[in-house]
Amino acid sequence: xxxxxxxxxxxxxxxxxxxxxxxxxxxxxxxxxxxxxxxxxxxxxxxxxxxxxxxxxxxxxxxxxxxxxxxxxxxxxxxxxxxxxxxxxxxxxxxxxxxxxxxxxxxxxxxxxxxxxxxxxxxxxxxxxxxxxxxxxxxxxxxxxxxxxxxxxxxxxxxxxxxxxxxxxxxxxxxxxxxxxxxxxxxxxxxxxxxxxxxxxxxxxxxxxxxxxxxxxxxxxxxxxxxxxxxxxxxxxxxxxxxxxxxxxxxxxxxxxxxxxxxxxxxxxxxxxxxxxxxxxxxxxxxxxxxxxxxxxxxxxxxxxxxxxxxxxxxxxxxxxxxxxxxxxxxxxxxxxxxxxxxxxxxxxxxxxxxxx
Numbered sequence: 001x002x003x004x005x006x007x008x009x010x011x012x013x014x015x016x017x018x019x020x021x022x023x024x025x026x027x028x029x030x031x032x033x034x035x036x037x038x039x040x041x042x043x044x045x046x047x048x049x050x051x052x053x054x055x056x057x058x059x060x061x062x063x064x065x066x067x068x069x070x071x072x073x074x075x076x077x078x079x080x081x082x083x084x085x086x087x088x089x090x091x092x093x094x095x096x097x098x099x100x101x102x103x104x105x106x107x108x109x110x111x112x113x114x115x116x117x118x119x120x121x122x123x124x125x126x127x128x129x130x131x132x133x134x135x136x137x138x139x140x141x142x143x144x145x146x147x148x149x150x151x152x153x154x155x156x157x158x159x160x161x162x163x164x165x166x167x168x169x170x171x172x173x174x175x176x177x178x179x180x181x182x183x184x185x186x187x188x189x190x191x192x193x194x195x196x197x198x199x200x201x202x203x204x205x206x207x208x209x210x211x212x213x214x215x216x217x218x219x220x221x222x223x224x225x226x227x228x229x230x231x232x233x234x235x236x237x238x239x240x241x242x243x244x245x246x247x248x249x250x251x252x253x254x255x256x257x258x259x260x261x262x263x264x265x266x267x268x269x270x271x272x273x274x275x276x277x278x279x280x281x282x283x284x285x286x287x288x289x290x291x292x293x294x295x296x297x298x299x300x301x302x303x304x305x306x307x308x309x310x311x312x313x314x315x316x317x318x319x320x321x322x323x324x325x326x327x328x329x330x331x332x333x334x335x336x337x338x339x340x341x342x343x344x345x346x347x348x349x350x351x352x353x354x355x356x357x
Contacts, residue, residue, distance in 0.1 A: 053244055054230060061255050065219050072211040075204060082207060082270070085263040086145070087138050089113065092260070094133040101126060110137070113264065114271050116144050145271060152206075153199030156275055160202070164195040178206055180272035185209055207270065214265045222258045226251060 071078050093113075097106035103125045107118040118125070119140035120133060128136075156176070163171060168191065176187045189205035229250055233243040339350035346352075 050244070054247065057248055057251050058226065061222075061251070064255075065215065069212065069215050069219075072208050072215060075208055078204075078207060078211065082211070082266070083142070085266055086141060087134070089260075089263045089267055090138045090141060091130070091134040094137060095130045098125070098128075098130045098133060110141075113268050114141050114144065116140065148271065149203045152274060153203055156202055157199035160191065160194050160199060164191055168192070168195075176202060176206075177276040178210075178273045179276050180269050180274075183269070184276070185213060185269075185273075206273065210269050210273065211266055214262055214269070218258050218262045218265070222254065225254055229254065 068081060070076065071081050093106065093109050097103075097109065103118070103122045106125065110116055110118055118137075120128065120136060125133065160174075163174070171191050174189055174191050174194070176189060178185050178187050187202070187206045187209045189202045193201040194205075230247060233246045233250065236243045236246050335346070335348040335352055337347050339345050339347045339352070341351055343350050
């Protein structure tokens with residue numbers, strides 16, 4: 001009644017002398033309350049309808065991203081999705097640099113993303129149309145990726161074969177570290193399938209892990225940008241513009257930018273990624289993460305670093321590792337301070353040397 005009721009009703013009730021808590025039975029008062037209630041419901045309905053229109057924009061984008069994510073998660077049409085990413089990225093590069101007629105920048109972009117030099121000469125680049133350039137570059141890029149994938153499978157297969165033949169009863173899934181020189185990723189693969197496919201299953205797992213990880217990171221960042229956009233477009237009301245219309249245009253541009261970034265990051269990692277050393281020590285058994293021992297939270301900084309470094313290898317007896325990492329609650333001794341044992345030597349030349357070794 002305060003927001004949607006009439007001031008005339010409030011004055012009328014004061015004039016009639018109706019006290020607090022008294023039952024209101026007059027038809028004019030009850031009809032005013034019904035009209036106020038109807039206005040409240042209409043206002044709330046309009047708010048819900050507006051929110052649904054905003055959510056429809058997000059839902060359309062969500063379906064596209066979740067479809068890509070399902071393909072990466074279950075391997076459905078992932079090869080086709082990667083080929084589409086590859087072609088879209090090649091087509092974008094060809095269209096951008098052919099318009100600028102900048103062959104050197106074009107060649108540098110191919111090296112940066114695909115690790116190959118331009119398959120076309122400068123004269124052909126200047127004369128050819130973007131569509132013809134895209135087709136020729138895509139064929140060269142695809143052949144290079146197939147050769148790189150086969151090389152990784154051939155190099156890792158002897159290690160996988162040795163593990164399968166000697167430890168197949170203890171290992172079901174394995175974790176293989178991949179890196180592109182900047183970022184690292186742990187790839188989970190089935191040992192039996194990797195052995196039966198001569199290492200090809202490891203490449204498939206690598207593609208799934210990279211694609212899934214980059215899609216998730218980009219989507220989370222996109223959601224934050226969409227929330228900021230939704231708040232910022234509300235000021236368009238003061239310019240007599242429709243905030244929803246501006247939100248649709250701006251969100252489409254953000255979504256297109258996110259898809260292009262996913263394509264770039266995915267292709268860059270797949271073409272540059274390689275196994276961190278083809279030895280058995282890098283290949284670990286896939287285990288469920290264990291609970292953190294809360295008693296270790298009382299250890300000093302040195303013992304925490306040593307424990308995390310030692311525990312990361314996944315080898316040896318845990319009891320022996322626990323004995324080698326004693327709990328220390330005393331104050332940290334500096335490297336150049338006198339050793340607490342009383343030898344008169346510096347800590348780094350006495351007991352500190354044993355700890356560092």
